[in-house]
Amino acid sequence: MRYLTFALGKGRLAKHTLELFEKIGITCEEMKDEKSRKLIFTNEDLKLRFFLSKGPDVPTYVEYGAADIGIVGRDTILEEGRKVHEVMDLGYGACRMCVCGPKKAAPLLEHHELIRVATKYPNIAKDYFYNTKHQTVEIIKLNGSIELAPIVGLSEVIVDIVETGSTLRENGLTVLEEVCPISARMIVNPVSMRMESDRIRDLITRLRTVI
Numbered sequence: 487m488r489y490l491t492f493a494l495g496k497g498r499l500a501k502h503t504l505e506l507f508e509k510i511g512i513t514c515e516e517m518k519d520e521k522s523r524k525l526i527f528t529n530e531d532l533k534l535r536f537f538l539s540k541g542p543d544v545p546t547y548v549e550y551g552a553a554d555i556g557i558v559g560r561d562t563i564l565e566e567g568r569k570v571h572e573v574m575d576l577g578y579g580a581c582r583m584c585v586c587g588p589k590k591a592a593p594l595l596e597h598h599e600l601i602r603v604a605t606k607y608p609n610i611a612k613d614y615f616y617n618t619k620h621q622t623v624e625i626i627k628l629n630g631s632i633e634l635a636p637i638v639g640l641s642e643v644i645v646d647i648v649e650t651g652s653t654l655r656e657n658g659l660t661v662l663e664e665v666c667p668i669s670a671r672m673i674v675n676p677v678s679m680r681m682e683s684d685r686i687r688d689l690i691t692r693l694r695t696v697i
């Protein structure tokens with residue numbers, strides 16, 4: 487039997503993913519060692535391999551078949567636009583993709599003004615403003631602490647993830663519009679879906695019983 491390979495995003499989702507797999511008897515003790523610099527782990531008994539990568543790289547590994555299965559946020563799937571099958575909503579990592587800014591920016595959205603939008607998610611922002619809202623905007627790509635942009639005058643609004651809303655509140659910003667809900671998803675390489683369909687379907691069935 488060949489190894490089934492999983493690409494897991496490092497960061498906030500990884501712990502939940504390992505907990506979920508443990509509930510259906512898939513363990514990889516070595517992966518829990520946070521001090522370890524090892525990147526790939528094997529479960530010989532179950533013929534499974536797991537590796538950790540940057541979240542945005544997970545759909546890339548899955549599209550090319552270097553991983554059969556990936557676990558990553560829906561934000562990353564939408565942003566990367568890779569050819570993968572999204573097969574399951576895992577529920578955790580729940581948050582919302584939103585247009586945010588100071589309250590005074592609300593009329594700019596309402597009147598479809600030509601505004602600047604700062605974001606870590608340029609493709610999601612483009613799709614929302616151009617295809618959903620039909621509003622022409624200038625997208626400015628940033629890599630983090632997006633909430634700074636409207637405060638220091640880099641942009642009028644931002645497109646970013648909102649979970650508890652604390653970051654917005656503590657910086658005098660608010661949700662102006664919701665783009666879409668987000669949570670962790672399982673994605674599968676289209677060829678693996680056909681070649682390993684029994685093992686993948688069995689995995690999905692077992693996960694459904696614990697979610």
Ligand SMILES: Nc1ncnc2c1ncn2[C@@H]1O[C@H](COP(=O)(O)OP(=O)(O)OP(=O)(O)O)[C@@H](O)[C@H]1O
Nearest residue numbers: 496497498499541559560561562579580581647649
């Ligand atoms: N408050 C939140 N902020 C960011 N992402 C969240 C939040 N809550 C849930 N998520 C989900 O968790 C996923 C992973 O988030 P994480 O911050 O670990 O990754 P990242 O943004 O790629 O990390 P980094 O920028 O530190 O490399 C996100 O893609 C999103 O789907």
Ligand SMILES: O=P(O)(O)OC[C@H]1O[C@H](OP(=O)(O)OP(=O)(O)O)[C@H](O)[C@@H]1O
Nearest residue numbers: 630631632646647648649650651652653
């Ligand atoms: O609604 P909240 O619970 O406050 O969470 C949302 C914040 O968390 C994320 O930032 P992250 O911590 O990933 O840091 P970053 O801005 O550097 O990406 C996100 O980009 C928001 O800034």
